[in-house]
Amino acid sequence: MEASSLPAALELVSGGGAGLSPEKRAVLGSSLLLLRRHYRFERVWFWGCIQGVGGAYYIAEGLGPDRAAPRSRLYSLNCVEWSLLPPVTEEMVTQAGRLKGRFQGDPAFEYKDTETNAEDAESLFEDGKEPVIKEEARLVATIEQIDRAVGIIPRGAFVKTPLGSVSENRNFEGLSLTEAKRLSSYLHFTEPVNLKNKTLLEKADLDPSTDFLDSLEHDVPHGSWTVQLEKGGTVVVLRSLLWLGLTFYHVPMTKQYGYVYFGNGEKNLDLPFML
């Protein structure tokens, strides 16, 4: 969620019971602003909080002029001092995908990776190290996985300029109530996968400036999103069941929207059994 709209947004997302204490809210107001100045971000998003066994990680993302470019991610243990996370690589994502269990809460904690390939293990043994994954790497890989899988925006909120860069749509006035209840009005804010597979007829109906992303309609498994109206029907809240803890809110007919993650940082692999 946008750092500038943090207090209002936290009120709208609190239906799940998770939120921030007044102390954290107060300090985030200023520390996110300072982040923006220090790293010269154009936008700073408060991404959420991953709860480890010993402590919690608070995550922020910074965006540059092209909103669809890879984002810089920062973490903090107390919302005051932030550290930049290393950029994510595919190898980190696959390694972290093999790890199970809770985060420990200590960024320097090392997991023993027991499932590397024989070749990799040999090459590492030659160097004299055991295959380990640091919790920092696991953290950034998990954030990337969550953003890729369930980071969403309402349709029309971002436009793609003819030059290819993506920016906010200043004409976006919000989705109507009927549109907001439909899954097809929300798009994954990541590289589209299914767009090329649409038939020509479907593609003809799309508007290339706003429909350059995948919508939620065809997410597998079907039903992995819950759409609810909360607060007496004034806020539309989408919760992901694949990554329990990701909450997206939107107030229909206004510009307020955003998503935040409050959870363990573990994928819900039991989802097909639970539906």
Add this chain to the structure above:
Amino acid sequence: HGPYQPHEPGYGLYQPGYSSYDDQIPDPKSRMLAIQNAKAYLLKSSTTSGLNLYDHLANMLTKILDEQPTNAVDIIEDISKDVKWSQFQKKMDTLQDEHEILPTFEAAEKRKALFLKANGEGDEELEEEIGETPLPNVMETAFYFEQAGIGLSKDESYHIFLALKKLISVQPIQTCRFWGKILGLEMNYIIAEVQYHEGEEEEETEEEAVTEEGGKGVDEVEDEEEDKEKEDEPPKSTYKPPPVIPKEENGTGANKYVYFVCNEPGKPWVKLPPVTPAQIVCARKIKKFFTGRLDAPVVSFPPFPGNEANYLRAQIARISAGTQISPIGFYQFAEEEDEEEEVDGGRDTYEENPDFQPLSVAEMVDSLSAWVHNVQSILKQGRCVWLNPLQKTEEEEEEENEEEEKAEEADELPQELQQEIGPPLLTPLSEDEGIQNIPAWTAQPSTDLIPQYAVAVLQSNRWPGAYAFASGKKFDNIYFGWGHKYSPENHAPALPPPVQAEYPSGPEITETRDPTVEEELAFKAAREEALAEAEEEEDEEGTEEDEEEDD
């Protein structure tokens, strides 16, 4: 030479119509003509949409000048689209405008109804309310949890507060607590934990007795029909289902509290039925999301005995048994004079300790033994107090002696069930098992910066979403989550039970081997011998009889 530009020295001396490039520059008449041509072109209506570019540009520029957006040139295409779109909105419609009845308006009505004071409240009732009331101070609890970053927004907490007040005014309730919120697919559940006044629970038992009698009547009719058809029946199955473990009485064990749920504050509260051990045992094996409708079926394997209301009640029972905690010393066992009697299953009642001295927040956070469970844990059987299902009451034994004694002895293998013992009430949390290498609870103070006013907060790692806080003499538990236990391993559904034996194998249905040729020949030879002997005997008898007849 050509038309002079303003910066060139010849500018101003040029007179149209007199230079050598007259044929390239239109004279005023032809310039007017060109302008009119251009305007006529702009006014040409489009064949597809009926609009013309001139009007469209005029509307667009009017809109831009009225609204004066920043960086208009960057969003000009969108403005153009908006102007075109607004063509389709007619200001005057022949149809009467039907006021939109959005579901949001109805919801707002219900929420507003919470805030209205009921009619007919006199001064007497006001005094009662200010005195002892079972209504919990939801806002105070919400404040403490908020210090840890847990809880709903203040609006929603206040609505829940008022909804609880409404519940108390309708039902005869002695104690009431906001238990928590469980999220669902279509709707969420808000749950209140309640204890009735003594003597108010008799309505339920009457209903159950009625259904039992109805069931018996049906059985009698069926028996008569069966008697007629006894000749042609296939062999009856010898399957005896395992004995049904009876549920605990209301007010004890897993059914100590009664739970009311509603989907949103403002909607009516629904009472959840008491939980049976079979439901708890089954709920341990399945993992399903709640839909939000209490009558939804729970489709699972092993098949859950009940619908979503029962599943919800079972999960609430499990969560309460696992995560309801209090600071050590707050509750104590009531002093009993007869301590020689060993009560099976330990004591199950406690009372508040009037001499409770609260520990400091640092102590509460550092050691888990400063907290104790104040709800009985549920045994493997599904009850809090163990019951041997094989022990029959005297009546049942008399009935069965006549009919089924023999059958039972032959088929049933009475397994000696061992008495299950769980941890007794008021055990400290340090005895809780962790999961792999994670402790069962994570304790933190709410703030490191202001330790004087910090609140000790515990989060459960076994039931993610269960929280408890303690600050001085105040403490409370709450649950916000999806209602499932945490397991680091993936959920593995139960395997189907092994195939049952169809018939007991006995000599009459066992296939025998076909005899070989030698055996057949030997058998034939033996039979011929036997026949020969029989004939001799008959002959003898025949002669004997003849002799007798002769006499």
